[in-house]
Amino acid sequence: MSAGAEFVPKIVGIICNWCCYGGADLCGVSRFQYPPFIRLIRVMCSGRIDPGHAFRAFSKGMDGVFIGGCHLNDCHYVTNGNYDALGMVKTCKKVMERAGLNPERLRLEWVSAGEGIRFANIMNEYGARMQKLGPLGKAEGLCAKDLRYRLQAATAIVPYMRLVLSEKLKAPVHLRSSGDPDQAHEKFYDSGEFNRLFDETIGEKLATSRIVLLLRERPQSAGEISERLGLSAAEVSKHLKTSSRQGLVRYDTGLRRYLPADAPS
């Protein structure tokens, strides 16, 4: 390592009691070493972990969020909550991507209670990766204000994400009994179909959320919005239409700018 003020990432890990926490314990018992910049939080099942937890962590300045669960089909509960954790993380990553945040910052891994060495390896590799990536926002070329807006926009759609995750964006259950469920799910979440559904639902919602937040700052034209959000004019126009229809924003003909629907004229 080089001398001087080296970047030390801040990482929070939310891990399930039965597998990953046990793996982290065994890692300790076995004295495998990993970097000291991760803080672990125990939950009973990775399926309990909410997009809101991840976004809150980023809002609190974490550079990385780690989520650990049991291997697929090894969940301690009949609910198989780790599949939900998988869907949640895949979707959150997409949200991050849309919001201009490096999705690598959110990392999901399966670690069994017997895999102490695996836990150490992941911590070392992921830790090094986060260190190399640099601080959240700065590495993405975002100023503090922009980063804040983006995370606010993402946080605002968490309730909607929950809704869509358990309905439209849910992976087909039959994938769970395929020979390699990890592979099958990778394929599903990479598929055009999933991406289309994502665009129609959360993608749309996120863009609207970002526009509304931007407009709270001051009224802006479609062109300004397009520039600030890094979206094409066509996309912005589409989102503005939808959000006008939904009564979220309105066009002020006097100002020739858009503003939030509830803003005083």
Next chain:
Amino acid sequence: MESGNKNRGDVMVVGGGISGIQAALDLATAGFRVYLVEKSPTIGGKMAQLDKTFPTNDCSMCIESPKFIECDRHPNIEILTYTEVERVEGEAGDFRVTLRKKPRYILEEKCSGCTTCVGYCPVQVPDPFNQELSRNKAVHIYFAQAIPLVPYIDETCLYLKEKKCRICTAVCEKNAIDFNQTAEKVEVNVGAIVLSPGYGAFDPGPRGDYGYGKMQNVVTSLDFERLLCATGPHEGEVLRPSDKKHPHRIAWIHCVGSRQVIPGGKSYCSAVCCTYIQKQVILAKDHDAGAECAIFHNDIRSYGKDFERFYQRAGNLPGVRFIRSYVSVGREIPGTKNVTIRYATDRDGVKEEEFDLVVLGVGLNPPADVKGLSGTFGIELNAHGFCKTNPQNPMQTSRAGVFVSGAFQGPMDIPESVVTASGAGSQCGELLAPRRGELARERVYPAERDVSGEEPRVGVYVCHCGANIGRVVDVPSTVEYSRTLPNVVHAEESLFICSTDAAEKLATSIKEKGLNRVVVAACTPRTHEPLFRDTLREAGLNQYFFDMANIREHCSWVHSREKEKASQKAKDIVRMSVARACHLEPLQEFKLPVNKKALVVGGGLAGMTCALSIANQGHEVYLVEKEAELGGTARRIHYTLEGLDVQALVKDTARKVYEHPLILVHTGATITEAAGYVGNFETRVRTRGRVVAIKHGATVIATGADEHKPAEYLYGEDDRVMTQLELEQKIAQGDSLLLGARNIVMIQCVGCRQEDRNYCARICCSHAVKNALKLKEKNPKTGVHILFRDMRTYGFSEDFYREAADKDVKFIRYEPDDKPQVETAVEEGRPVLRVTVPDFILGKKLALDADLLALSVAIVPSAGSREVARLFKVTTNPDGFFQEAHVKLRPVDFAADGVFLCGTAHYPKHITEALGQAYGAAGRVLTLLSQDTVTATGSVCAVNESDCVSCGACIKACAYGAIEFVETPQGKKARVNPVLCKGDGLCNMKCATGAIALKHYTDDEILGQIDAAFPETSIPGTGGGKE
């Protein structure tokens, strides 16, 4: 216990080591009243003296001491320490035991354990707990976690010797010193006895093995264990005796007192030394990364679960040499007092090397005064002076009603001592089933204080864990820091927060400081949370007001080389824990009824034996077997090394199973579905096209293992190549192939101890010796060659290995990178299998012409075990064998409550061992089935009905069916049935309005932790909660 049934109990457990403790806890939990009698001043036994335990290197005291407290707090256990058994009269069901309580000269009920007397006592004596490597006082507490935590005065006391001194009497504020005490006789009536006296460590003193006793820097492995330990003579600094300097070059010598047929030695193998030496090497390197370690060994016997990997781990450390050589007595270098060792290797011939410290790997002997023990209890001993047991039932002694557990059966490790304790417990249960519960009492806790109107008042307790935490994390500054945190009203440090006195102090300080939240910063909640929750209950505080900050497994142990950063992290972890604690709410647990039936999956010998032991205690058992016939792999085994007739045993056991009115057998059956939870399982079994649903309270997995089918050494291509089981079959049938065989070669480790199957299958060496002896018995002229890597005939099997060598069975060692080659050939007109193997001693290739080749193949997890694991929500280890809840102390439990494990499904093992485990699993099952209710967690989900928009997403997500709609005046609302909720909290993530919340893992609690994870930070204005 109270006087109502004074001096009357159900079972007396003799010996308070880990085995006796486990037997007492199982029996007491299963409704029997237990006397736990220990001759030394505290319970704990040898395990308390160990630093760490293999192969996980768990801290020995850390995992054992919670059991001390459990025993101490158990309403059905009376602990009698410093007490010996004088006489046993009567018979099974009605024993009269005369005990002799030695005088402690301390009034236990008055003593507060303040140890002022110890400070003032002028007499220094060698400390027996520290192997006499340090000094203690004539009055002292045996060790910090002792139960009872009361000193005793030994015979070196000046007053006792010469009627002088009595300073202790003068300084004791409680007037607890009483020199008038005399030995007291107590007569106790019990129905059964469990003998768990443990072992005695081999003493190299009398013979002066390897200069022990003459050269200061030659110590025993038990001495070294204390040197390594944070509570040892030098607080965990490894210092050698002569000059208290750090030894740099350390040698270990294997088999001291074991595998010796010379006078003063023991002929058997002590079974644990190979692996404990590897542990000591790893720990020595942990203490001093630059240490140069040399291990002089014979066969390395890494036959247990995960032992092979542990061996590799030790061997792969830099500066560690494993040297296969006998060594001879060295000399002491004048001045440095270093010790030299002479050894010889195949490559280098004889060498002499100098070491700073020499550690003797001493063996396990029968307990001291075993003859007296045998006389008092009226039990027979075996040829080695251990307890004579029945190979069909290793817990059975020659006297009915007296059972044996632990190392008195023969050398064994901790998990086996625990398993046999549970097994002995099960057999006491069989004997005493009708009186179960008659003398038992319930634990009573004080009423819970209502703290609802109070602001959070958090107490933080930071544990040193000896040096486990304190050596890396700055504990005092962590305590200081804790005091600055909001809502923290008290913080203190503790050497071992899990010790009895610390737990008592914790309870007292909760009351005195008026705490309503407690944070213990120590080890993992996965092992220690129950202990501290119990302490909160004792202190009248709701147990859910507790949080554990894991600064050991997740901090000091994984950042041991970054002390400053680890200390900062420890503070952060405490801050997170305090933040969480402030949000904690009191929760109520509730009781669920227990279905009194058991399901045993697998009808091999282990499954059948387990089913019988459960059924003999009055519980119905469903025994499910996938084959058409009961018996499992044992149907292919004909005899054991000890001469047990296995076929007769299988038939007899199967007959007993079929005849038992409480056992219902399903053969040719498959399990299609398994649901439910501890006390209330429902499993679907398909037999001949028909599916039945079985309701049961406990499940035992005994699905066995399979024989590996090799693809090497011409197996499957040439009929003369077979596995050991196939050879055994042929021997039993008197197969003609054998009659004309002049020479038979056996190859060990086929398909195991290799990269893709990185474990030792444990039984194959004994299996080969067994078949070799049988061949020699049939025809002494048959030549038998066994090609091996390490002969792993551990324990008493060593005798048979020696017998085979005496009967001219040839043992030839090979290395894995130069395996034997097998080809067909014709020699003087005779078709033979030509086996070529390098000979290390002669330094050339040796060609053996064999008529038959027997392969000692790996034992592999049974084909269906993955599916069984999936169905019952239990885990398997990387090798595919089932993973127990805790390698050392919960060897037949699964992490999933109510599911247990026995037989080769756990790991390859001998029949006697599998039977021991079967009884062990039965004993554990009874701790559950003897209860009318189980306590369900208070951490369940609840709906805030005003936020519920009746979308039903939670109901869909809950595979337990715990949520349903109810009609309320405000309309249809989701409601949780807490009995069915298992507390995974998946529904929380489905609820768009956040109306449903998992208690104890609420958003407030989790977000509180996230917010507190790092100091300062947060992106300004993100509105991420409090800033």
